[in-house]
Structures are given as C-alpha cells and as structure tokens.
Amino acid sequence: MTAITKKQINDMRKAYLANEKATIVRNALVQNDVAAISKVYEAGVNNPNLFSINIKTMPVTNQEHTGRCWIFSGMNVFREIIAKKYKIEEFELSQNFIAFYDKLEKCNWFMEAIIKELDAPLSSQENRFILEIAVADGGQWNMLLSLVKKYGICPKTAMPETYQSSHTWEMNVILNRRLRRFASEVRKVKKNQIEKLREACLKDCYSVIASCFGLPPEKFTFEFYDKKDKYHAYYDVTPLSFYKDYLAVELDDYVSVINGPTADKPFYQTYTVKHLGNVVNGEKIALLNLPMKEFKEATLKQMKDGNLVWFGCDCGLDGDFKKGLWDDKQYDYERTFDIDLSLSKEEMLDTRHSAMNHAMVLTGVNLVKDKPTRWKIENSWGDKDANKGYYVASDSWFDKYMYVVAINKKYLSQKALEALKKEPIELEPWDPFGTLAD
Numbered sequence: 001m002t003a004i005t006k007k008q009i010n011d012m013r014k015a016y017l018a019n020e021k022a023t024i025v026r027n028a029l030v031q032n033d034v035a036a037i038s039k040v041y042e043a044g045v046n047n048p049n050l051f052s053i054n055i056k057t058m059p060v061t062n063q064e065h066t067g068r069c070w071i072f073s074g075m076n077v078f079r080e081i082i083a084k085k086y087k088i089e090e091f092e093l094s095q096n097f098i099a100f101y102d103k104l105e106k107c108n109w110f111m112e113a114i115i116k117e118l119d120a121p122l123s124s125q126e127n128r129f130i131l132e133i134a135v136a137d138g139g140q141w142n143m144l145l146s147l148v149k150k151y152g153i154c155p156k157t158a159m160p161e162t163y164q165s166s167h168t169w170e171m172n173v174i175l176n177r178r179l180r181r182f183a184s185e186v187r188k189v190k191k192n193q194i195e196k197l198r199e200a201c202l203k204d205c206y207s208v209i210a211s212c213f214g215l216p217p218e219k220f221t222f223e224f225y226d227k228k229d230k231y232h233a234y235y236d237v238t239p240l241s242f243y244k245d246y247l248a249v250e251l252d253d254y255v256s257v258i259n260g261p262t263a264d265k266p267f268y269q270t271y272t273v274k275h276l277g278n279v280v281n282g283e284k285i286a287l288l289n290l291p292m293k294e295f296k297e298a299t300l301k302q303m304k305d306g307n308l309v310w311f312g313c314d315c316g317l318d319g320d321f322k323k324g325l326w327d328d329k330q331y332d333y334e335r336t337f338d339i340d341l342s343l344s345k346e347e348m349l350d351t352r353h354s355a356m357n358h359a360m361v362l363t364g365v366n367l368v369k370d371k372p373t374r375w376k377i378e379n380s381w382g383d384k385d386a387n388k389g390y391y392v393a394s395d396s397w398f399d400k401y402m403y404v405v406a407i408n409k410k411y412l413s414q415k416a417l418e419a420l421k422k423e424p425i426e427l428e429p430w431d432p433f434g435t436l437a438d
Helices: 006-017 020-028 034-038 041-046 069-086 095-116 125-133 141-151 169-185 191-213 239-247 292-304 333-337 345-350 395-401 414-420
Strands: 220-225 231-237 254-258 269-273 287-289 309-313 358-368 371-378 390-394 402-408 425-427
Touching (some): 069 095, 069 239, 069 309, 095 125, 095 141, 095 169, 095 191, 125 169, 141 239, 169 191, 220 239, 269 414, 287 414, 292 309, 292 402, 371 395, 390 395, 395 402
Parallel strands (some): 254 287, 269 425
Antiparallel strands (some): 309 402, 371 390
C-alpha cells in the first residue's frame, strides 16, 4: 500500500504556489464556478440554432421533478403523428397514464426478480443490485413499447398530471419500502405461500399509485379543435383502441440501436441486460450495437423522411442547460487546470464515467455536404431555458455521448437487419447499457 507522505505534500504545495496561473484560477473560483471560467466563447458561435432539416414540432413538455423523460420523449414522438393525422395545432398525450402502469408493472417486475434469486442470499451481488435499484422513474425504449402495447395511450385531458405524478420521490420511497418488506418476507414463507404474498404486496402498491397518480380512464372522449378551429369528438374510446386506431403505428418495426464501442460488445450483434425491464412477458430488451457511422446514417435517413427520433444520451456532460447547448468543446477544463482529461467513448463506458441517463427527441439537423454539423433537440424540461426548451448539440458531442436511438427497421442496412436475427447476448445487470433514462 502506498500512503501520501509529508514530503509529497510539501513538494506539491511548493510547485502549486510557484504556478502563477494556478493562483489566478484559484482567485477566480472564489466567486465563479468552474464551468464559467472554462467557457469557450466560440462554441456558441459555432452552433447556432439553425438547421437545414427542421421538423416542425409543438411546444415542449415538462417532466417536472421526476425521472420520466423516456415517457415524455416517447409521448412527444407519438403526439406529432396523431396531430398530423387529425390536423391538431397543439396536443399532449398523458404521460401520467403511462407512468401509472409503469410503476405498477415495475413493482411486479421487482418481485419476480426477487423470487428468481431466492436461492441466493440477499447479500449476493445480484440481489444487492435488485434491492438497491428497486422501483425508480427511469426507463428505456423497449419498456415504453411494452406499456403502450399492453395498456394503450390516452390524451392528457383524459388523465392529467397530479402533484404526485410530477413529484415522485416520496411515493417511490414508500413503494420501495413496501417492496423491500416483500423481499424480506418471501424468504420466510413456504413456496405455496409466495403467490399470496406477492398479490398482497401488488394490491398495496396499486393503492399507493392510484392515490398518488389518480385512476387511469377505461374510456374517454377524444375531443379537439383542428387547425381550422373546427370541433371534433370521438366517444367511448379506450386507451388500447386509441393506440391501435388513432396512433396506428406498428411499434414492432422500431429497434433500439446502440453505439457501444467496447471490447465486450462486438458490433452487428444484439444484446439484452439481465433483470432489465418492466412488464413481465412484455417487450424483450434487445439492443442492436452498430458502429457510429451506421448508427448516424440510420438516424439521418429517418429524419430526412420527416420522422422524429427518440434517443438516449448522457446529458450530464459538457452541457450549458441555461443557453441550451451540448458541446464537448465548449468547456476547456484541461487548460484551466493544466491536466489531461482525455477519455475515449470506450474508456468512458468501461470506467463508468459516462452512460445513458436521459431521453429526448431529435427534431432537426444541420447538414453541410450531407454531413451533420449540429442537431436540434426537443427536451422535456419546460420552456424557461434554452431556445424555449429546444437545445442544440454539436456533432462531436453526438459522437461521444449518444448511446441509443429508436429506429424503424426500414432505415437499417441489410447487414444490420441480419444482425437482428441473432440471439441477444445477455449482459450483467450492472452493464452501462442497463442504465435507465430519467
């Protein structure tokens, strides 16, 4: 073992005090944050809010104090399809409706995972992982599809937000305490008593969710004004019929395409992640790993056809949320501190410096000689920041921090389509591609 010595401390202090630039930085940081003094002016100039392909979309939504970005971004994609079909100016789908069933299904998923691991002690690596994650707000594209295909969708007017649906922390604590009680109790009963214990826990969870989110509608009236201000009403619509008849999108055509350039994940192979999901017997998590060049080509093909792209990224790095810019060149921390901070995308994934943590929608891209230079992003953080809630990402940031896109299979190459036929390789639960967008 190597301990820090007094001599090392003295040598480092002496070298630091001899560095005039370090003194300037230290003084600047007394009243400024690191990002402010490391900001590169040209980054904003190089990434204006202008795009050669600019898909017209509605005002942004707001997930408030929750981790439901994957639901909001998915509903933002679907609402544009419905609005275009029925010529609606502004419209929202109920994120609360999807979140209700997501929470309920995740409770059941948690219990299923705990039951599967009954032969292992609670202190096992997998059980500790399941118990630590428990039930949270986040999700992935395949999880969204499972919910929509099983329960449908509905307009926001049929199931609006509640305070609790927009502020989920306390409810999650209560649900997870009840679920962890189940994890403890299930080990103390006989096998023939497990199902009764599970049903009792699920009933309790349903009661908590219903009290916090409200009850989902069984039927509703789909009513709206079209762009000519004409009133329309469709009565006795169920959430499932609304999905099948009004959205009318073949969700099975969409694939989760990832870019994970790590040694353990060869390209042109599908992957799944153990214990990742929400609906038991629902959509199987299947992640198709493609090189960035093909990943980007498929994304562009979909957008050139006028279609939005749901995506998952690491939004926590190199972002100016107030001004609305994600750019890996806009903060020069290396010159600020005179240190080498270089990490490849592979190294960031392997060392857990970066992983997917947020989902949004690509609504535009700027092309120069058919090559992207910057991307337009619809976020779900409200309209107070950025460009009324729309953000810009540089193409180099896209390469570094973009991890998954939902792509229609018709935009994939033949080689990628052949790869889809392969049996998914199961990754460990803690793999970086098992993280949830929230």
